[in-house]
Amino acid sequence: MQPEEKPAMFEPDAESMPAEQLTGLQLDRLRALVDRLLTADGTQGRRLKEAGVAAGADVNLATLARLPTAGKQDLWDSYPFGLLAVPRAEVVAVHGSSGTGGRPTLVSYSRADLKLWARMCARALAAAGATGESIVHNAYGYGLFTGGLGIHQGAIELGATVVPVSGGMTARQVTLIADLRPDILTCTPSYAVRLGEALAEAKLGPAQGLRLRAGLFGAEPWTDEMRAHIERLLGLRALDIYGLSEVIGPGVAAECYVAADGLHVNEDHFLVEALDPLTGQPVPDGTPGELTFSTLTKQAMPLLRYRTGDIASLRRGTCQCGRTLVKMSKVTGRKDDMLVVRGVNVYPSEIERVLLGHPAVLPDYALVIDERASQRRLIACCELGTAVPVPQHDVSSQLEADLKDALGVSVEVALLPPGSVPRTEVGKAVRVHHWPGGAPPVAGIG
Numbered sequence: 455m456q457p458e459e460k461p462a463m464f465e466p467d468a469e470s471m472p473a474e475q476l477t478g479l480q481l482d483r484l485r486a487l488v489d490r491l492l493t494a495d496g497t498q499g500r501r502l503k504e505a506g507v508a509a510g511a512d513v514n515l516a517t518l519a520r521l522p523t524a525g526k527q528d529l530w531d532s533y534p535f536g537l538l539a540v541p542r543a544e545v546v547a548v549h550g551s552s553g554t555g556g557r558p559t560l561v562s563y564s565r566a567d568l569k570l571w572a573r574m575c576a577r578a579l580a581a582a583g584a585t586g587e588s589i590v591h592n593a594y595g596y597g598l599f600t601g602g603l604g605i606h607q608g609a610i611e612l613g614a615t616v617v618p619v620s621g622g623m624t625a626r627q628v629t630l631i632a633d634l635r636p637d638i639l640t641c642t643p644s645y646a647v648r649l650g651e652a653l654a655e656a657k658l659g660p661a662q663g664l665r666l667r668a669g670l671f672g673a674e675p676w677t678d679e680m681r682a683h684i685e686r687l688l689g690l691r692a693l694d695i696y697g698l699s700e701v702i703g704p705g706v707a708a709e710c711y712v713a714a715d716g717l718h719v720n721e722d723h724f725l726v727e728a729l730d731p732l733t734g735q736p737v738p739d740g741t742p743g744e745l746t747f748s749t750l751t752k753q754a755m756p757l758l759r760y761r762t763g764d765i766a767s768l769r770r771g772t773c774q775c776g777r778t779l780v781k782m783s784k785v786t787g788r789k790d791d792m793l794v795v796r797g798v799n800v801y802p803s804e805i806e807r808v809l810l811g812h813p814a815v816l817p818d819y820a821l822v823i824d825e826r827a828s829q830r831r832l833i834a835c836c837e838l839g840t841a842v843p844v845p846q847h848d849v850s851s852q853l854e855a856d857l858k859d860a861l862g863v864s865v866e867v868a869l870l871p872p873g874s875v876p877r878t879e880v881g882k883a884v885r886v887h888h889w890p891g892g893a894p895p896v897a898g899i900g
């Protein structure tokens with residue numbers, strides 16, 4: 455399939471709804487959500503009452519910013535079932551994440567929520583060109599993590615064939631890909647790199663006839679530079695898929711095969727705002743802000759204005775693919791991912807962009823914060839490919855100059871042989887490592 459061929463939408467009426475009709479639907483659903491929260495009389499309902507909201511009819515889209523927000527702390531405070539808006543017996547599944555801070559976040563789903571989630575993932579798969587004929591190799595982890603089972607249910611909803619391989623055991627994945635010839639690959643972007651390398655080692659890559667059509671990669675931040683690497687390695691169209699357990703899991707937003715330039719937010723179910731992370735006030739479209747979602751139709755654990763900590767910008771208009779849903783840019787980072795290097799704020803994705811923008815650098819990298827001396831050093835560890843014959847010294851000084859230019863602060867670059875940077879086989883890639891003393895977290899740096 456070529457990008458100019460438009461894959462069929464899973465729910466065209468919703469995905470290409472005229473803006474005015476969509477706004478009307480959102481307002482009705484927002485009011486129903488507010489009514490549900492008031493009836494449930496939990497933390498969110500009480501906050502609404504304190505803000506003077508007595509019924510859904512009191513709220514409007516234009517005054518959304520006046521309504522109270524929710525955050526991860528609310529989930530922790532009410533762990534495990536505190537934010538329920540239905541009786542506990544109506545919960546048919548829980549999912550969650552181990553969380554960036556190590557504290558588990560648990561989320562409850564009713565039967566209707568699971569059905570909604572499957573449809574949202576089916577939308578994402580269809581937007582990537584998957585059909586009822588597709589074979590989906592699903593290498594997201596199965597379990598509490600929403601990646602595996604979310605995509606799984608979505609593939610079934612679409613009528614595709616899902617291969618529930620989960621994460622890890624890469625050699626077995628290579629065999630399954632060689633034998634089943636999937637057209638769709640779903641996994642984290644870092645694992646896509648790992649699989650691409652393993653397929654190349656097994657002489658089963660695109661040059662040997664591997665025919666993957668598209669990949670849906672998400673659950674961790676990745677840049678367009680990483681996209682280019684993955685597309686070369688695997689010979690597919692690499693698309694971004696975004697979501698978080700609190701809101702539903704994967705399928706909150708996804709890129710389309712046609713444009714692949716931002717993720718369509720399923721805003722008929724997940725009303726999105728971008729807020730200034732410090733003031734909490736809405737930022738204009740096109741300006742990076744903290745993504746904040748209201749789950750308009752979720753039943754078991756509905757959230758009003760949930761602040762995600764993820765930074766991205768929003769863009770409206772009709773896409774080449776025909777979707778009218780608002781687009782979010784790639785997530786540039788999380789509020790709490792920001793590194794402070796000698797007083798300068800740096801997001802890991804800015805470093806990734808510079809490193810992977812260099813043709814000689816391979817896609818695996820790690821950032822080490824050397825805390826052994828009082829003046830912390832940031833070391834960007836990356837691997838030098840063998841295909842481009844450039845002297846090592848030229849590459850590292852070029853990268854250091856480019857990083858200084860892009861970030862305004864000095865970052866040391868450690869160029870290592872291929873295979874030196876630790877790979878993530880299961881779960882999300884850990885890019886940032888602290889070095890308080892002892893052996894270095896990445897072998898070969900000093």
Ligand code: DLL
Pocket residue numbers: 550551552594599600601671672673674675676694695696697698699700703704705762764784785788
């Ligand atoms: O990561 C859900 C998911 C699974 C999304 C598979 C896409 C694919 P959590 O484990 O709750 O849920 O982590 C959510 O991961 O707040 C972001 O910080 C980050 N994240 C998720 N998708 C992306 C993405 C799943 N495409 C947290 N780009 C979110 C950047 C992402 N960050």
